Amino acid sequence: MTDARHDLLAARATARLGAAPARLECPFTVLASPGWRGIEADVMVAEADGRVEIFKHYHPDVGFYVDPAAAFEAARIAGELDVGPKVLEAWPEDGLMTMEHLGEGWRAGGLHDAARPETYAAVIAAKKRLHDGPRLADKDIFAELRDLAARCGAAGSGAPRHLAAWMGFVASAEAAIRAAGRDSRPCHRDGSAANWMIGPAGAVRLVDYDLAGNADPFEDIGCHLMEAHDREAEAREGFEAWTGRFHEGEFQRAFVYGVLDDLRWGLIAAHLAQVSPRRSLEFAKYASWRFLRFEEHSQHSRAADRLRKLT
Numbered sequence: 001m002t003d004a005r006h007d008l009l010a011a012r013a014t015a016r017l018g019a020a021p022a023r024l025e026c027p028f029t030v031l032a033s034p035g036w037r038g039i040e041a042d043v044m045v046a047e048a049d050g051r052v053e054i055f056k057h058y059h060p061d062v063g064f065y066v067d068p069a070a071a072f073e074a075a076r077i078a079g080e081l082d083v084g085p086k087v088l089e090a091w092p093e094d095g096l097m098t099m100e101h102l103g104e105g106w107r108a109g110g111l112h113d114a115a116r117p118e119t120y121a122a123v124i125a126a127k128k129r130l131h132d133g134p135r136l137a138d139k140d141i142f143a144e145l146r147d148l149a150a151r152c153g154a155a156g157s158g159a160p161r162h163l164a165a166w167m168g169f170v171a172s173a174e175a176a177i178r179a180a181g182r183d184s185r186p187c188h189r190d191g192s193a194a195n196w197m198i199g200p201a202g203a204v205r206l207v208d209y210d211l212a213g214n215a216d217p218f219e220d221i222g223c224h225l226m227e228a229h230d231r232e233a234e235a236r237e238g239f240e241a242w243t244g245r246f247h248e249g250e251f252q253r254a255f256v257y258g259v260l261d262d263l264r265w266g267l268i269a270a271h272l273a274q275v276s277p278r279r280s281l282e283f284a285k286y287a288s289w290r291f292l293r294f295e296e297h298s299q300h301s302r303a304a305d306r307l308r309k310l311t
Contacts, residue, residue, distance in 0.1 A: 001042055008094065009055055013046035016053060016089065016098055023047040028108070032269065033282040033289075037194055039272075040066055040210050045101065052103075053088060058095035061276040064151060065144070065268055066210045068095040070137040074212035075099065077186070081133050083126045084206050085197070102197060102205065109196030109204075114228035122204040123196055124242055127224070130206070131185040131217050139189065139213030141260055142174040148267035152274070160270065160291055162299075166263060169298040173256050176307040180253070182216040189215055191223030191261065218250065222257030226293075249311030256306055259297040266290035 001009075013021045024046050030038035042057045058068050069092040078084035079099065090097035113119045149167055152159040160166065189211040197205040221242050229235040232255075239254060240246045269287035276283065297303065 005042065005057060009042070009044060009046075009057055009096070012091070012096060012098070013044075013048070013053070013055060017046060017048040017051045019048040021046040021048045030281070032272075033285040035194060036192065036265070036269075036286060039281070040208070041095075046098075052101040053098045054085070054101050055096065055098045059278070060095075061272065061278070062210075064271065065148070067137070068092050070213065071209045071211075072097045074136050074186075074209035077134050077136065078130060078188075078206065078209060078212075081129050082205075083130050083133075084209070102199060106197050106199040106205075109193045109198050111193050111228070113196065113198060114193060118202045119196075119198060119204065120228070120238075120241065122202055123206075123224070126204050126206050127188055127220055130188055130212075131220070133186050135214055136186045137213045138184070139187075139211065139215045141215065141219060141257070141264065142170060145170050145260065145264060145267070148264065148271065151271050152267055160266075162295070166294065166298065169303060170260065170263070172304075172307055173260060176310055177216070177253065177256070180249075180311050182218075184214045185217045186212070187215045187217060187220040188212055189219060189223060191225075191227035191258070193227060216253075216257070218254040219257040219261075222254040222259075223261045224258075225254060226258030226261060247311075249309055252306045252310040255297075256310055259294060259303075262290045262294035262297070266294060 010021065010024060013024060024044055026038065026043055027045050028038060032039055040058060040062045044055045046053050046055055058066060072087065072090040072092055075084055075097065076087040079086035085099040085102055088098045088100060149163055152163065188206055188209065190208055195206060195208040197207055221239065225235040225238050229238050235255065236246065236251060239251045266287045269283045269290065273283035273287060
């Protein structure tokens with residue numbers, strides 16, 4: 001963290017807490033690979049005189065895919081719905097907000113938590129509450145992918161070698177989904193289990209609304225399925241847990257969104273590898289495995305079958 005960023009955060013924390021924080025530190029290790037953790041923002045625990053708040057301060061180099069004002073508004077609404085921690089104050093012009101500290105007994109989730117039926121159900125319930133909540137900013141994964149692909153191509157030699165072929169799949173997926181029609185609901189749009197906060201008695205809160213917005217709810221389902229399940233047979237069971245029934249065409253729609261989410265995060269990481277001043281983070285390594293999984297699902301014969309079946 002630069003001195004200027006630290007000073008701004010310390011000043012806002014002092015004003016909020018009524019005293020200079022005795023503790024101002026990140027509660028986790030920031031990683032780009034193997035997990036994507038703490039990349040978008042400095043996340044700091046600030047404590048003074050027994051008062052504790054969490055501050056989130058976006059990095060300038062993520063501005064090409066994160067709109068802080070929209071993310072803060074989504075986080076505020078999620079907090080009011082008891083889907084996420086409550087937002088206490090935000091300064092969108094600085095890319096900075098503060099939210100409640102959930103306290104003792106809360107921890108970040110992991111993939112092992114997806115194997116616990118009660119946690120799995122609580123995560124789904126939280127995302128569904130967000131779906132039924134107030135509208136957010138409109139988002140379009142296909143427009144995002146076109147923008148990200150253009151950025152990677154313009155930034156230099158870091159563009160993936162097969163990007164043109166990959167974007168062919170994107171175009172086919174967009175045509176199939178638009179032809180089938182799609183709903184638009186407020187969505188988290190983040191499948192990472194690290195963004196589940198798990199508390200006492202199985203309580204769950206969702207964090208990180210960096211991409212949140214109005215989108216096809218099957219995108220939310222697909223992002224979750226791709227993260228939580230290694231095998232398609234398990235993903236099918238997970239889909240039924242979401243919807244209460246199984247429908248092949250809707251499952252394929254969700255699965256295709258999960259495939260596209262891999263490309264989205266691969267392109268985000270690849271572009272950060274090209275342009276970010278934070279050279280110690282392994283953006284390219286993270287991009288490589290997201291691209292590998294995307295290619296596995298999008299560039300083989302079953303991909304065309306998925307697009308034909310989706311509804």
